[in-house]
Amino acid sequence: MTDKNSQEIHNYSRLALVGAAFAVTAWGSSGVIVKYISVSSTEIAVYRFTFYSIVMIAFLKAKGTPLTFQSIKIAFWGGIALGLNVAFFFESLKRTTVVNATIIGSLQPVLISVYSYKVFKEKVTRRDIFIGVIALVATFGVVAGSSGTTEWDVTGDLFACAALFTWTAYFIISKQTQDRVSPLEFTAATGVITGILNFLIALVFSVALTVPSSRDIFWLFILATVAGLIGHSLMNWSLVRIPLWVGSILTLFVPVVSSLLAWIFLEESLNALQIFSTCVVILALGAILLGQGTSKESV
Numbered sequence: 001m002t003d004k005n006s007q008e009i010h011n012y013s014r015l016a017l018v019g020a021a022f023a024v025t026a027w028g029s030s031g032v033i034v035k036y037i038s039v040s041s042t043e044i045a046v047y048r049f050t051f052y053s054i055v056m057i058a059f060l061k062a063k064g065t066p067l068t069f070q071s072i073k074i075a076f077w078g079g080i081a082l083g084l085n086v087a088f089f090f091e092s093l094k095r096t097t098v099v100n101a102t103i104i105g106s107l108q109p110v111l112i113s114v115y116s117y118k119v120f121k122e123k124v125t126r127r128d129i130f131i132g133v134i135a136l137v138a139t140f141g142v143v144a145g146s147s148g149t150t151e152w153d154v155t156g157d158l159f160a161c162a163a164l165f166t167w168t169a170y171f172i173i174s175k176q177t178q179d180r181v182s183p184l185e186f187t188a189a190t191g192v193i194t195g196i197l198n199f200l201i202a203l204v205f206s207v208a209l210t211v212p213s214s215r216d217i218f219w220l221f222i223l224a225t226v227a228g229l230i231g232h233s234l235m236n237w238s239l240v241r242i243p244l245w246v247g248s249i250l251t252l253f254v255p256v257v258s259s260l261l262a263w264i265f266l267e268e269s270l271n272a273l274q275i276f277s278t279c280v281v282i283l284a285l286g287a288i289l290l291g292q293g294t295s296k297e298s299v
Contacts, residue, residue, distance in 0.1 A: 016241035017250075019234040021285075024250050026231035028257025031098045032265055033223045034090050037216050041090035042198060042207045047220050049086070049195035052228045056188035063184075071185040072192065078173040079193025081166050086194055087201055088163035096156025098262040102255035104160035106139045111168045112248035116175075132249050135284035139252045141277030174236055175244045183236035191228070249285070256281050 037044055060067050072079075092101040109132060170190075177186060202209060212220060239247050256278050262268040 013241050016238040017246070020238035020242060020247050020250050021253070023231045023235035023238065024253045025257055026227045026234075027251070028102075028254045029261055030223055030227035030231075031089075031093055031102055031254075031258045032261040033219050033227070034093045035098055035262075035266060037212075037219050037223075039210060039212055039216055040207060041094045042087065042202045042205070043209055043212075044220065044223070045083075045086045045090055045198035046195060046202055046209060047212065048224045048228060049191050049198065051221070051224045053188065053191045053195050055224075055229060056184070056191055060184060060188055065182070065185070067185060067188050067192070071181050072189045074177055074181045075173075075186050075189035076193060078170055078177065078186065079190040080197065081169040081173055082190045083194035083197030085163050085166035085170055087198055088159045088166060092156045092159035092163060094156075095153045095159060098258050098266065098268065099255065100157055101160045101163075102258045103140060103144065104157060105164055105167065106136070106252055106255050107164055108168050108171070108251055109136065109245065109248040111165075112171055113245045115168075115172060116244040116248075128249075131284050131287050135249065135252050135281050138277045138280035138284060139255055141273055141280070144273075171239070171244065171248060174239050178240045183240055184233065187233050187236050191232070252281060253285060 034041065034044055039047075057067050089101065089105070092104075113129075113132070174186060181189070201207070235247065259268070259274060260278070
């Protein structure tokens with residue numbers, strides 16, 4: 001490989017890191033939006049992914065690469081994982097605080113790093129492990145420092161735990177299917193499956209699909225486009241070009257964004273510990289990103 005080609009690949013990976021960073025920022029906003037929308041969590045999932053799927057299918061059709069049954073078949077388990085994750089996470093947000101739900105989700109890098117090292121043989125340097133632990137601890141500081149919130153329900157935390165494992169499964173499956181289906185096709189296929197799965201959940205549990213208010217329709221549109229179309233498309237595209245564990249580490253930024261937005265829009269308190277921890281998370285993630293491709297020692 002020539003130096004020019006090596007530099008092009010390196011620059012492409014940098015661009016993928018930026019895309020993944022934008023994706024997790026978009027995801028960080030979704031928790032607050034779900035909490036703000038008045039309809040049930042199942043309705044939100046059905047409405048969001050119905051719109052999401054229609055747009056993605058239309059886009060692929062216009063692009064000349066229509067979604068095929070083969071793509072849906074390849075992405076099936078990814079769609080099941082995402083569908084269950086959406087159902088569990090949205091329900092946890094309705095039952096407990098945004099910070100409680102997101103702190104449990106922030107444990108994902110621990111599961112992903114072990115799996116990617118053992119299965120994908122991805123190199124994880126000692127430096128990045130050390131910084132990653134700092135980021136993880138600081139993430140706990142962001143959300144554990146919350147005071148003044150009165151809503152808490154153990155079932156909400158249990159739903160968040162279930163969301164943690166299904167979200168980890170979605171990440172892994174996305175990485176495993178990268179050679180068999182394009183990121184856009186995977187995004188569209190998993191969106192279709194997620195929408196159908198949550199519609200079936202609504203039928204099984206007799207959840208009425210009511211007509212949302214104009215305000216809820218606006219926020220459902222934002223949720224579907226920013227956190228859904230843009231967020232998932234960018235992350236699936238990025239995961240093909242960056243190590244799985246790096247994409248997972250970046251999800252530590254989700255509770256940081258969620259805590260800040262919950263403080264601004266939901267009036268959840270944000271104290272000195274959380275502000276300090278937020279800065280530590282941002283600096284730690286920045287150090288990991290800047291160190292990609294420059295550190296040689298690995299475990």
